[in-house]
Amino acid sequence: MRLFFFFLTELSEVFFFLHFYLSFHLLLTSAQLVGLLFRTGLIEPAWRFFRNHWKTPLCQKTLFNGASLLSSRCLSPYLFFSEMPACEADGEGRERRLRPRPAPLLLTGSRRDCGAISWRRRPWPRRTCSARPPGWPPPAPCCRCAAAPGSSSSSSSSSSSGVPGGSRPSPSQPSGVSFPCQVLFRAVTFGLNAFTLRHLSRELLGVVNVRLTLLYSTVLFLAREAFRRACLSGSTKRNWTKTINLLWLTVPLGVFWSVFLGLVWLHLLEVPDPSVVPHYQAGVVAFGLSAVIELLGEPFWVLAQAHLFVRLKVIAESLSVVSKCVLTVVLVILYPQWGLHIFSLAQLLYTSVLVMCYIIYFGMFLGSPEATKKSFPVTRMKALLPKVVEDETFLNWKEARLTWSFFKQSFLKQILTEGERYVMTFLNVLNFGDQGVYDIVNNLGSLVARFIFLPIEESFYVFFAKVLERGKNVKDQKQDDIAMAANVLELLLKLVLLIGLTITVFGYAFSQLALDIYGGSMLSSGTGPNLLRCYSLYVLFLAINGVTECFTFALMCKEEVDRYNFVMLALSFTFLCISYFLTHWHGSVGFILANCFNMGIRIAHSTHYIYDYFKESTYRPLTGLLPSPVLILVYVVSGVITVFSEVFFCCDKGWMARLIHISIGAVCFAATIITMFCTETKLVHFVRSQFLSRYMKKGT
Known part of the structure; x- marks a missing residue:
């Protein structure tokens, strides 16, 4: 009970300051915005647009994306959030960006x-008969566009054919998780992260968010990235036994990279001061082990991704993130002296829950009437284990060669993607x-x-x-x-x-x-x-x-x-x-x-x-x-005024001084927006x- 009241007090303090600051700033900004809308004649069309569209999936998706970014992108990459997969498979089983x-x-x-720098693949767009800026209503397709093989009329049938039974959800199909629940989940984890940051040292955050997270992400990237890209290429109509056999090779490969990189992290890199960041060795072992545990669910993940089980992905990641979040907060409050043991246990719990969600789901789904109705390519859990097929090769060598081609690119891609972290970790610049x-x-x-x-x-x-x-x-x-x-x-x-x-x-x-x-x-x-x-x-x-x-x-x-x-x-x-x-x-x-x-x-x-x-x-x-030169002048004047305001009123002079600083900034911001509208x-x-x-x- 003491723990509960302590946690409630600390959390309420964080939310009070956030609510007080945001409410005040929002009140000023809203008043300025409404005034501008009245002056420019936009108030009526803006209200009509909101009234007609606030319940549409596009509007809700926009609101949810804003809440998601405020929660996930403000947080450290380790504490409470895992990145949503950037790709899903399309109707032919190929990788497709969300x-x-x-x-x-x-x-x-x-x-x-x-x-x-990182790598990003961009699809060549098809030139259509008419194009308009984003926001314009789409023109009616001409005969050439309508008859194109990639048009909606022809792709609908082909996409459904990839799944036995002809019923395949669209990549844009809702995940099945209610919108308010997802927003509430993001908001709660955002607040918990702000609460946890106030109870951790900078050094501990640096070791967890940079050093150990880099070990975890590097092991996963080198062990599974090439396999994912190879196994999500091509049609879903394939010999899934050989594909699953290939995916299970990620586990021994992950063990190798985990051991090899773990030794590098322990013996070749600088070891943190045990009095400031205790239990570093245990943290390296735990993060390496968590990467191997996550690789145990790779066949399940690829199978779900190829058949667009969006709801499974959302629920599995949400449950694992919540579990890690709750355990981290509890251990930080009860046992702050544990150091990296806190994050090690939370990371192990995260990967374990993530893998178990996929295992439990497929254990219930396979053999069910729904799976039989859809002619799902895998019929029982035993088929998801490595299996030797008589008179056939153990692997699909075409996929294996494709995996090797992707694997050769992995080293350079990982270095360029995580360049800053590698410079921090190996060169000791910070x-x-x-x-x-x-x-x-x-x-x-x-x-x-x-x-x-x-x-x-x-x-x-x-x-x-x-x-x-x-x-x-x-x-x-x-x-x-x-x-x-x-x-x-x-x-x-x-x-x-x-x-x-x-x-x-x-x-x-x-x-x-x-x-x-x-x-x-x-x-x-x-x-x-x-x-x-x-x-x-x-x-x-x-x-x-x-x-x-x-x-x-x-x-x-x-x-x-x-x-x-x-x-x-x-x-x-x-x-x-x-x-x-x-x-x-x-x-x-x-x-x-x-x-x-x-x-x-x-x-x-x-x-x-x-x-x-x-x-x-x-x-x-x-x-x-x-x-406009006038607008540049207003920017310069606003910058000078707000800088002097920060010197005199922020940030160690109490909340009243902070509110004065915010008010001055709001006035300068309003003047800038009005000048922008005029010029x-x-x-x-x-x-x-x-x-x-x-x-x-x-x-x-």
């Missing part, structure tokens, strides 16, 4: 799409405390890139690829299409530029306050505020780079893409080298400065491509990067027509 991501094999953002703070701030900063810029990049990549033909110069394109693309690109550049400038200007003065509310003095003192301030500047680079590259990639021919891939590969290793030197000079801020340099080079390349593309025409879309009328019209009016007409 969100359309603009391909060829490209080196683009980090593991969080904003950091070290102490464990700075590593922990950097990881949390990096997750916080990536919220904007994930929630705002990534959807814009993905949507308009498809638009540009449909409007303009790849590989043709500006003279060979239709002039109407060129005019539309140039106009949209100019306004889109201005939109993301203003968003990035707003985040940079106001993020600088409110970084310390945000970190203090979220994680207490552990984050708001030391290097945390400077990290978030630099990340606010990095967001501006991310905003511009996302749009310029989405246009460039939509028009590059295959030869240009191949050349660009080599440039990106060289730039990736340059980034790692610059990160090493800058962190020696500027500490953890050096990683963000290296990312800014990396993004600056990529922006220079893509803007040069855009300039060369349009130089033979009368259009100059790069002028979108030049905002950028063309942009305002673009936003109204593309993101509001078209959806409203579509709904009515």
Whole structure:
């Protein structure tokens, strides 16, 4: 009972400060927003749009994505959240992204799409007869599009044929878990994470979130990534016995990598001070063992993924995350002296619950009337174990060779994906405390890139690829299409530029306050505020780079893409080298400065491509990067005022001083938005027509 009241008191304190701050800020912002809507005449269409669409799946998905990002991306990668799988299988059993991501094999953002370089595959879009900016109602397909093999009319039958019985859920089908429950789950875990951060040291967070998580992710990546990609390729109509035999090879491979890397982590890397981070050796063993336990469920996972068991995936990951969350909080309160034992036990519980969910589900599903009705390819649990088939090979050698081809790419891909963490871990450029703070701030900063810029990049990549033909110069394109693309690109550049400038200007003065509310003095003192301030500047680079590259990639021919891939590969290793030197000079801020340099080079390349593309025409879309001088002046004045406000009122002068600082920031923000509406009328019209009016007409 004492534990319960202690936990309730601490949690209520966290939620009180969060609620008080957010309610006050939301009240001011809402009043300003309503005033602007009345002045611009948008209040009536906005209310009509919300009234007609708030119950639609698109609107609920948008709300849920916002809640999910606020919960999962603000958290450390270890504590309470596991990344949702980015891919599912389509009707033919091939790997399919849950969100359309603009391909060829490209080196683009980090593991969080904003950091070290990573690989991302973008599908070549089919050029249709008509294309409109995102938000426009889709045109009626012509006969050529309607009869195309990839059209909906023809794909519906082919997709259903992949599953025995002809009933296959769509990848966009709801998971079956109610929307309020998912939002409540994310909100609770977000609050619990903020609570837990106040009871942990920086050094412990650094070891868990960087050192041990890197061991866990590296073992899993090297052991199963190639197998997943190979076994999810092709049709679901296959010899599943041989595929399952191949998948079970991930277990001995995982044992090998776990032992090998575990020895490296124990004997070749710096060992934390036992008085600060106790039980490091046990933590290495536990995280390596948890990776092997998770590999025991790999055949079940691939089988579920190939047949689109979305609800199973959501429930299994939710239960495992909740179990890890609850155990971590309880052990942190009861036995804080246990150190890494807390996270070791929580990690083992997480992987065990995850695997058991799949095992229990298939144990109940296989042999059931539903499985028989669908002619499911596996009929009993024993068939999910390795099995030697008489007069047949043990493996499907075509899949095995494909796995080996993917495996040879794994090393380079993993190094580029986790570049920052490998630099931290093997080169000792940061102490464990700075590593922990950097990881949390990096997750916080990536919220904007994930929630705002990534959807814009993905949507308009498809638009540009449909409007303009790849590989043709500006003279060979239709002039109407060129005019539309140039106009949209100019306004889109201005939109993301203003968003990035707003985040940079106001993020600088409110970084310390945000970190203090979220994680207490552990984050708001030391290097945390400077990290978030630099990340606010990095967001501006991310905003511009996302749009310029989405246009460039939509028009590059295959030869240009191949050349660009080599440039990106060289730039990736340059980034790692610059990160090493800058962190020696500027500490953890050096990683963000290296990312800014990396993004600056990529922006220079893509803007040069855009300039060369349009130089033979009368259009100059790069002028979108030049905002109004009056608006620039307002940004400068707002930045100066909020910086002085932070000096005088934040953050160790009590909550009344903080509220004054927030009020000053709200007034400056309102002045900036009003100036934006007055000086950028063309942009305002673009936003109204593309993101509001078209959806409203579509709904009515």
